[in-house]
Amino acid sequence: LLDKPIQQPLFIKIMEKNLKSHGTWIGKWTFVLAATGSAVGLGNIWGFPYKAGDEGGGAFVLIYFLCILLIGLPIMVSEILIGRRSGTSPINAMKIAAIESNRSSAWQLVGWTGIIAGVLILSFYSVIAGLCLNYIFISAASSGVIEAQTQFENATQSWQGLLFWHSVFMILTLLVVSAGIKNGIERMVKILMPMLGFLLVFMVMYAMLNGAVNKALSFLFSPDFSKVNTDTFLSALGQAFFSLSLGMGSIMAYGAYMPKEQNIGSTSVSVASLDTLVAILAGLAIFPILFSFYDGFSIDETLVQLKENGLGPGIVFVSLASAFNDMQYGQLIGPIFFILLSVAALSSSISILEPGVAFLSEERILSRKKSAIVISALSWIIGIGSVLSFNLWSDVKIIGDNNFLDSMDLIAVKNLQPLGGMLIAIFIGWFMKESLIKDELGSINPIVYKIWRFFIKLVAPIGVGCILISQLF
Numbered sequence: 001l002l003d004k005p006i007q008q009p010l011f012i013k014i015m016e017k018n019l020k021s022h023g024t025w026i027g028k029w030t031f032v033l034a035a036t037g038s039a040v041g042l043g044n045i046w047g048f049p050y051k052a053g054d055e056g057g058g059a060f061v062l063i064y065f066l067c068i069l070l071i072g073l074p075i076m077v078s079e080i081l082i083g084r085r086s087g088t089s090p091i092n093a094m095k096i097a098a099i100e101s102n103r104s105s106a107w108q109l110v111g112w113t114g115i116i117a118g119v120l121i122l123s124f125y126s127v128i129a130g131l132c133l134n135y136i137f138i139s140a141a142s143s144g145v146i147e148a149q150t151q152f153e154n155a156t157q158s159w160q161g162l163l164f165w166h167s168v169f170m171i172l173t174l175l176v177v178s179a180g181i182k183n184g185i186e187r188m189v190k191i192l193m194p195m196l197g198f199l200l201v202f203m204v205m206y207a208m209l210n211g212a213v214n215k216a217l218s219f220l221f222s223p224d225f226s227k228v229n230t231d232t233f234l235s236a237l238g239q240a241f242f243s244l245s246l247g248m249g250s251i252m253a254y255g256a257y258m259p260k261e262q263n264i265g266s267t268s269v270s271v272a273s274l275d276t277l278v279a280i281l282a283g284l285a286i287f288p289i290l291f292s293f294y295d296g297f298s299i300d301e302t303l304v305q306l307k308e309n310g311l312g313p314g315i316v317f318v319s320l321a322s323a324f325n326d327m328q329y330g331q332l333i334g335p336i337f338f339i340l341l342s343v344a345a346l347s348s349s350i351s352i353l354e355p356g357v358a359f360l361s362e363e364r365i366l367s368r369k370k371s372a373i374v375i376s377a378l379s380w381i382i383g384i385g386s387v388l389s390f391n392l393w394s395d396v397k398i399i400g401d402n403n404f405l406d407s408m409d410l411i412a413v414k415n416l417q418p419l420g421g422m423l424i425a426i427f428i429g430w431f432m433k434e435s436l437i438k439d440e441l442g443s444i445n446p447i448v449y450k451i452w453r454f455f456i457k458l459v460a461p462i463g464v465g466c467i468l469i470s471q472l473f
């Protein structure tokens, strides 16, 4: 008996600290469901179509696929691996992995930048998601006479309205996260994800039957490389990180709750494929409706029209909303679409809040409930800046030419997320003990392992590094 050491959780052995355990996901599919819920969000249904619209259609789609496959997927495997190794929040997970590999515990800084990125992302994510909630009602009540542009102005010019919906969305997020892994997040994704799948399939079928499908297909899948420049790469990479929820701890935190017997490689492939599939399906739901609304215009002429309404928020809240106002059953299809967006946003926002909450509660600094209140309150307050950037502060520039909301996006999505991802790749590729990595990956085909190693050591850090540096010029 004496020979056999009692199995202690890794973090107690290493940190000599009694961190509070969060437990693991119950069902076999729960990790995939939760991580897909995190990945699939406003980024897929709203961000991906508008960026594709803005940056050369099929060419952007192609570069985006490459970013997902060559950079996103290898980093996703790494994040889950580090998270699951210790079963703790990203800050402690990085620290434990570093100490176990005899490296400096300063690697935990990667966890910290992730949490800062999360607070910033949640701040504006909640404002836009709140607007989606508001549009469920706006599109249901719309009579068809009122112009979508006027509707959008009415909804965004009043900061009180935006603030109200921002608060409602933040409270929903807070309630789910504070209820815990099993009773909150797990229970919620089991309801939200099937609903999301159903609504999306419905929207795609509707668009296929009633929209300009051929134009949409040739727009999304025939590349126009003349519009590609370094910005396209930056934007596709940022979109890939954002869409897969990488570089800021969400996937690492969810990985921490993954049972040991599950295979990290195959689950990552499932999550990344589902996320990409949803982005494409969202494009196939939105563009046929838009192209049919601008019937008689060519693809390029339609894009000019769409740009006049403003890409970004405009594509959904003005262009698509006009199509809903104009079409038969628009008062029904419109709300269905905005419920879809809100559901997708909620299953993502809970994963943005989770890493910080996991840290404060496992360290026993605050209870889970109080941690969720404190962090969401912080995001809520910062979000007020994004609320105002639609109205009172619309002319206020924070960084360069960017208003408040775009500046948060610039800091967190275009810089902190890729930076976090790059550091995770460097850590796994060059600093973490290979025996620990192999231990966590379990049985894996040696060739697949070598390919992954190559991408995580060289391709991901160099690719992300080049794109980050290119921003400076």
Ligand code: PFF
Residues within 6 Å of the ligand: 038, 039, 040, 041, 042, 043, 044, 121, 242, 243, 244, 245, 246, 248, 249, 250, 251, 348, 349, 351, 352
């Ligand atoms: N992946 C989400 C989306 O595509 O909308 C957004 C997101 C969630 C970003 C979680 C970052 C994150 F950690």
